[in-house]
Amino acid sequence: MIQxxxxxxxxxxxxxAPKATTGIFHPxxxxxxxxxxxxxxxxxxxxxxxxxxxxxxLILSIFLTGRYTPKQVASMMLAQLNxxxxxxxELKEMGLLEPTGDRVEGSAVLRLTVEGRxxxxxxxxxxxx
Numbered sequence: 001m002i003q004x005x006x007x008x009x010x011x012x013x014x015x016x017a018p019k020a021t022t023g024i025f026h027p028x029x030x031x032x033x034x035x036x037x038x039x040x041x042x043x044x045x046x047x048x049x050x051x052x053x054x055x056x057x058l059i060l061s062i063f064l065t066g067r068y069t070p071k072q073v074a075s076m077m078l079a080q081l082n083x084x085x086x087x088x089x090e091l092k093e094m095g096l097l098e099p100t101g102d103r104v105e106g107s108a109v110l111r112l113t114v115e116g117r118x119x120x121x122x123x124x125x126x127x128x129x
Contacts, residue, residue, distance in 0.1 A: 055087050060096060060112065060120035067100055069107035091116070 062073055070088045074081040088110065091097040096116030102109040112120065 052087070052090075055084060056091060057120070057123045059084065059087050059091060060116055061124060063097065063110070063112045063116065064120050064124075067102075067109050067111045069104050069109055071105070071107045 058077065059073060062068065062076055068076075070085060071081055073088075074084055077084065088097065092099075092110075095113055096119055097110045098113050098116075100109045100111050
C-alpha cells in the first residue's frame with residue numbers, strides 16, 4: 001500500500017521524523033552482501049543515507065514523463081550514472097520500477113509500475129503544498 005512507501009507523508013521534511021524500517025524512506029544498503037561489512041563501504045553508505053529518499057523520489061518523478069534508461073535519467077539529473085545506479089536497483093526491488101523489455105544503447109528501458117506511479121504522484125502532490 002502507498003502508506004507503506006510513505007510512512008511520513010509526501011514531503012521531504014524527514015529530518016525530525018522517526019526512521020523508517022521499510023518503504024521508500026528506508027536507507028537499505030543494497031550492497032551489504034557484496035561488501036561484507038567493509039568499513040569504507042559502510043561509511044560510504046552512511047554518508048549518502050540522508051539523500052536516499054529524495055533521490056529515489058526524484059527518479060520516480062522523472063518517470064512520470066515517460067520510459068527511460070538509467071543513463072538517460074542520469075543525464076537529465078546532471079549526475080554520473082554510478083552515483084545513482086543503486087537507486088534504480090532499490091526502486092526495482094521495491095516494485096516501483098520495472099524493465100519494459102526494450103534496450104537503448106545496451107541499457108534497459110525502465111517504466112513505473114502502478115505502485116511507482118502512485119508513489120511519485122503522491123510525492124509531487126505533497127511537495128506542491
